[in-house]
Amino acid sequence: MSANSLSDIRVIEIGTSIAVPYGCQILADFGAEVIKVERCGGGDEARRWAPVREGVSVTFLAFNRHKKSVVIDYKDARGKQVLEELIASADVVVQNLRPGALAAAGFDWERLRELNPRLIYVEMTGYGRTGPRHLQPAYDAMLQAYSGVVAMTGSDDGPPARVPLSMMDMSTGMWLALGVFEALRRRDKTGQGVHIEVSLLQTALAWVTAPLMSVAAGEPVPERLGSGFRGNVPNGAFPTSDGYVFLSAGNNDTFHRLLDAIEAPELANEPGFEDNLARVRNRRLVNDRLSEATSAFTTDELLARLTTAGVPHSAVNTLDRVLTDPQVQALGQIVTVEHPRLRDLSVVSAPITFDGEYLEHRGHAPELGVDTVAVLGSLGLAAQEIDALIEAHVIEAAPQGVAS
Amino acid sequence: MSANSLSDIRVIEIGTSIAVPYGCQILADFGAEVIKVERCGGGDEARRWAPVREGVSVTFLAFNRHKKSVVIDYKDARGKQVLEELIASADVVVQNLRPGALAAAGFDWERLRELNPRLIYVEMTGYGRTGPRHLQPAYDAMLQAYSGVVAMTGSDDGPPARVPLSMMDMSTGMWLALGVFEALRRRDKTGQGVHIEVSLLQTALAWVTAPLMSVAAGEPVPERLGSGFRGNVPNGAFPTSDGYVFLSAGNNDTFHRLLDAIEAPELANEPGFEDNLARVRNRRLVNDRLSEATSAFTTDELLARLTTAGVPHSAVNTLDRVLTDPQVQALGQIVTVEHPRLRDLSVVSAPITFDGEYLEHRGHAPELGVDTVAVLGSLGLAAQEIDALIEAHVIEAAPQGVAS
Numbered sequence: 170m171s172a173n174s175l176s177d178i179r180v181i182e183i184g185t186s187i188a189v190p191y192g193c194q195i196l197a198d199f200g201a202e203v204i205k206v207e208r209c210g211g212g213d214e215a216r217r218w219a220p221v222r223e224g225v226s227v228t229f230l231a232f233n234r235h236k237k238s239v240v241i242d243y244k245d246a247r248g249k250q251v252l253e254e255l256i257a258s259a260d261v262v263v264q265n266l267r268p269g270a271l272a273a274a275g276f277d278w279e280r281l282r283e284l285n286p287r288l289i290y291v292e293m294t295g296y297g298r299t300g301p302r303h304l305q306p307a308y309d310a311m312l313q314a315y316s317g318v319v320a321m322t323g324s325d326d327g328p329p330a331r332v333p334l335s336m337m338d339m340s341t342g343m344w345l346a347l348g349v350f351e352a353l354r355r356r357d358k359t360g361q362g363v364h365i366e367v368s369l370l371q372t373a374l375a376w377v378t379a380p381l382m383s384v385a386a387g388e389p390v391p392e393r394l395g396s397g398f399r400g401n402v403p404n405g406a407f408p409t410s411d412g413y414v415f416l417s418a419g420n421n422d423t424f425h426r427l428l429d430a431i432e433a434p435e436l437a438n439e440p441g442f443e444d445n446l447a448r449v450r451n452r453r454l455v456n457d458r459l460s461e462a463t464s465a466f467t468t469d470e471l472l473a474r475l476t477t478a479g480v481p482h483s484a485v486n487t488l489d490r491v492l493t494d495p496q497v498q499a500l501g502q503i504v505t506v507e508h509p510r511l512r513d514l515s516v517v518s519a520p521i522t523f524d525g526e527y528l529e530h531r532g533h534a535p536e537l538g539v540d541t542v543a544v545l546g547s548l549g550l551a552a553q554e555i556d557a558l559i560e561a562h563v564i565e566a567a568p569q570g571v572a573s
Numbered sequence: 574m575s576a577n578s579l580s581d582i583r584v585i586e587i588g589t590s591i592a593v594p595y596g597c598q599i600l601a602d603f604g605a606e607v608i609k610v611e612r613c614g615g616g617d618e619a620r621r622w623a624p625v626r627e628g629v630s631v632t633f634l635a636f637n638r639h640k641k642s643v644v645i646d647y648k649d650a651r652g653k654q655v656l657e658e659l660i661a662s663a664d665v666v667v668q669n670l671r672p673g674a675l676a677a678a679g680f681d682w683e684r685l686r687e688l689n690p691r692l693i694y695v696e697m698t699g700y701g702r703t704g705p706r707h708l709q710p711a712y713d714a715m716l717q718a719y720s721g722v723v724a725m726t727g728s729d730d731g732p733p734a735r736v737p738l739s740m741m742d743m744s745t746g747m748w749l750a751l752g753v754f755e756a757l758r759r760r761d762k763t764g765q766g767v768h769i770e771v772s773l774l775q776t777a778l779a780w781v782t783a784p785l786m787s788v789a790a791g792e793p794v795p796e797r798l799g800s801g802f803r804g805n806v807p808n809g810a811f812p813t814s815d816g817y818v819f820l821s822a823g824n825n826d827t828f829h830r831l832l833d834a835i836e837a838p839e840l841a842n843e844p845g846f847e848d849n850l851a852r853v854r855n856r857r858l859v860n861d862r863l864s865e866a867t868s869a870f871t872t873d874e875l876l877a878r879l880t881t882a883g884v885p886h887s888a889v890n891t892l893d894r895v896l897t898d899p900q901v902q903a904l905g906q907i908v909t910v911e912h913p914r915l916r917d918l919s920v921v922s923a924p925i926t927f928d929g930e931y932l933e934h935r936g937h938a939p940e941l942g943v944d945t946v947a948v949l950g951s952l953g954l955a956a957q958e959i960d961a962l963i964e965a966h967v968i969e970a971a972p973q974g975v976a977s
Binding site: 172173174175195199218219220222227228230231232296297298299300301302303306307308310311312314315316317318319320321322323324327328329330331332333334335336339340341343344345346347348350351352353354355357358363364365366367368370371372374375376377378379380381382383384385386387388390391393394395396397398399400404405406408413415417481482483484485486487488489490491492494495496497498499500502503511514515516517519520521522523524525 | 622626635636712718721759762785803889
């Protein structure tokens with residue numbers, strides 16, 4: 170039983186790296202049939218991204234589950250015809266080739282609509298659809314820098330830092346999935362497809378909306394504050410003898426319980442420590458004095474003391490601790506599944522449940538070209554035609570029986 | 574003409590702060606009627622979050638456009654009845670009260686279904702639906718720490734840092750909106766509502782999926798790398814005489830063009846600088862030597878040189894520069910609109926276009942209680958009944974004619 174609502178929707182993904190693959194994986198998690206059209210001679214470059222184990226990129230696995238892989242050289246006239254037939258059979262096409270490249274291969278929006286008037290077409294770029302940089306390639310961290318995120322991340326007195334996650338890519342994927350849901354509802358009403366455009370830069374501007382609106386209204390540009398927060402001190406990561414603990418005290422009541430818990434009650438009477446506004450003004454001093462006190466405890470000791478004292482806090486977990494954390498395990502979002510090459514593989518379900526159930530894990534990311542023969546067959550191509558296309562290097566197919 | 578697909582959908586938001594308000598704003602951007610049910614005596618606490626200008630919180634404005642505000646004390650029996658009628662009239666209820674609080678007020682999932690079998694009910698929490706911490710309150714940065722994000726953010730040799738954006742909140746809002754779209758499609762097919770649960774912790778685990786899968790597969794825990802990237806050196810922010818520039822050189826060809834551009838061609842022959850793998854091993858040394866060279870130029874000079882040399886790069890923009898950037902301006906995503914109290918206000922459209930059009934900006938975040946009278950009237954309450962409820966402090970209404 171697939172309760173998932175997109176099980177009658179076919180998506181053609183002509184995408185590489187992270188943003189488009191992640192967006193299409195979200196659609197696949199919700200039940201869509203996603204056919205990943207990859208180039209001859211290696212497919213999506215993320216298939217070779219580190220870490221590679223037993224010949225499989227873990228990063229590629231993270232962003233391509235539940236998909237089919239079809240390899241076509243659509244710059245060849247016969248390959249182009251196959252792609253045209255695929256597009257005519259689809260509900261959605263999503264692509265993030267170099268700006269203009271798919272149009273140059275004969276698939277601009279005019280042509281796509283001609284092939285399929287109900288088609289929803291999603292184009293994803295780095296800098297957006299227009300403007301002096303719209304033809305430039307871009308990647309996640311570059312757009313973090315361009316949009317102001319890098320300048321505000323990192324220690325007060327140190328250099329800027331990046332967000333060490335594919336933040337702009339993954340969230341552009343999420344916007345793309347939202348856009349497809351919206352377009353499907355519009356199509357239910359009108360019968361018409363639509364041309365959606367998303368980009369890393371637009372997504373980045375959405376992330377910085379609140380501080381950007383504040384600066385536009387005349388507020389100062391946000392400074393780097395490390396793990397701190399502008400409106401509240403203490404709030405952030407404090408050192409222990411063997412790591413860090415994240416804590417916050419939003420009012421004096423909590424602050425005094427914190428001081429007792431770390432055996433530094435005398436700091437309550439320190440000049441400049443009176444209340445939150447004073448502590449914000451004396452941020453550096455307050456953080457330094459508190460750090461001296463927290464450093465006397467081990468992480469486990471400090472966590473226990475803060476729990477007892479009722480001070481909001483969290484371990485600053487590293488990912489190995491996240492994996493074994495009791496709360497994380499209780500949620501059941503991380504599941505261990507069999508993988509033909511890697512054996513046990515931990516996968517992370519989409520972060521949402523419906524009547525208590527995560528979206529079912531139905532299968533791994535596909536081996537390159539494993540579905541070429543079956544998908545082309547479903548379009549009506551005869552076995553000899555498919556063999557001839559393979560022979561002519563217009564398509565590539567994984568050997569029969571290769572596990573996906 | 575509202576082409577937006579949710580224009581026939583009514584959402585009741587019982588939410589504060591950022592995650593639920595942002596998720597419901599996305600639904601409102603796509604056309605939904607969002608009725609924000611706020612508590613007596615001040616409403617959503619984000620209405621008072623800094624920066625406040627002319628009595629209006631810019632942060633509140635950023636997450637609550639296109640909504641109606643209704644103020645009800647639903648712990649009062651008469652207020653409870655009003656909320657029941659509202660829920661019976663709605664398609665979606667979204668809430669992020671303290672875990673269990675809405676159920677304690679008489680609105681658990683059983684009761685909600687009784688009131689409205691087609692209802693889509695979204696519950697959002699900090700730590701998820703079960704587990705030892707599921708009743709604990711939480712906030713964005715705390716879950717960044719808990720999920721491993723803080724531990725990997727910041728300089729190599731410095732303390733950990735937070736992502737200085739409401740990353741977990743905003744993306745939980747995005748997942749919530751995706752869940753509502755999915756549930757609406759399911760309901761179109763089955764006629765039934767569903768109970769959705771999302772949480773900051775689940776969302777955080779989705780963000781760290783790729784590195785978490787890698788660690789689970791036996792790879793080392795990611796280290797803090799500042800603005801750097803594990804697989805490639807140089808890649809990150811480099812100092813200039815008046816700021817920083819973000820740049821990357823993924824292969825020797827680009828690396829040598831970079832060295833020429835910064836007038837340090839001799840570094841090509843430095844031991845340990847041979848190729849990317851060697852440079853990754855000698856990260857610190859390479860970055861130090863390059864930083865010496867880049868520091869000799871102003872930001873503008875270095876940007877111009879990198880452009881000429883064809884080295885991928887970006888300015889490390891601060892938000893004031895983002896606002897005036899020609900590429901950002903060309904995209905048209907930031908629009909200046911009239912606000913009754915603030916006059917000119919810059920707002921940021923959702924980062925997606927449909928046939929080249931952003932989702933229309935239809936109105937600002939509402940003043941507290943400005944829609945109480947109209948919404949209750951639409952439920953069939955007579956003017957005298959409404960007046961009596963106001964008199965009894967069961968509901969609050971903004972004075973007639975207050976601009977929203």
